[in-house]
Amino acid sequence: MYTKKIEEDLDCGIRVAAKMFGGKWKCCILDAINRGINRPADIGRYITDASARVIEMQLAELLFFGAIEKCAEEGFPKRTEYRLTSLGESILPILEQMDRWGLTHSEFIKERQRELESAEL
Amino acid sequence: MYTKKIEEDLDCGIRVAAKMFGGKWKCCILDAINRGINRPADIGRYITDASARVIEMQLAELLFFGAIEKCAEEGFPKRTEYRLTSLGESILPILEQMDRWGLTHSEFIKERQRELESAEL
């Protein structure tokens, strides 16, 4: 896992939260696991826009920081399952709230985005 | 304002929310304005870790996407004040929730972070 050159201020709660679930796909991964999609390959099929590699990396971080836990059976075909820890579950209400806010205002934001894109051509 | 090469999916609420207040300092800026610190130079003095430039840029984005509004008096010394719109105010509860989550778990996350850093030396 990459170490930053510029130190991060973990006394700010928002920064701590961003560290845990701020990656591009971490929210989606937490959502997928919450829905019972808990094997890496299945998560990859669920989140089609993300590469397998980034899912692996973000799973590793979520695991390291304790949002999910890993249940790997040795043997074959190497069944690995991830599930939310109680810490991971405590994030879900925030994700729901963010998702609700975003869906409520998505049309407005999309409209502004279109304006931006047409201005920059 | 930079235009992305990889298209972003604004049908996902979380992605929309991240677009609005996902930047490194946007949450802090919204918090500052909410506390009545509403002139660029004052925000810069309040958020000492951020460069003046990034505050300008993120103010411009927050303005463009309608979270804040600008009240500039021409004349001098060019008094510009930003204040939250109702859209901007609607973000505050989410910021509070994230901040609370982060502060609740900051010791745990910091401890994991320390472990990571000592392992990587």
Next chain:
DNA sequence: ACAATAACCGAAAAAAGATTCGGTAAGCAT
């Protein structure tokens, strides 16, 4: 005249983050 300040912008450079690609190991089916 000259320094100081406020707001703001462009562009280069650095840092952080995501993606692509090629590889490992292990077992199953053909």
Next chain:
DNA sequence: ATGCTTACCGAATCTTTTTTCGGTTATTGT
């Protein structure tokens, strides 16, 4: 034996974001 899948990792590359730096404009205080 060959190809398939699952899980995972390293490294190069590309994209995105942030920072740094050097400007502009206009006004006030000395």
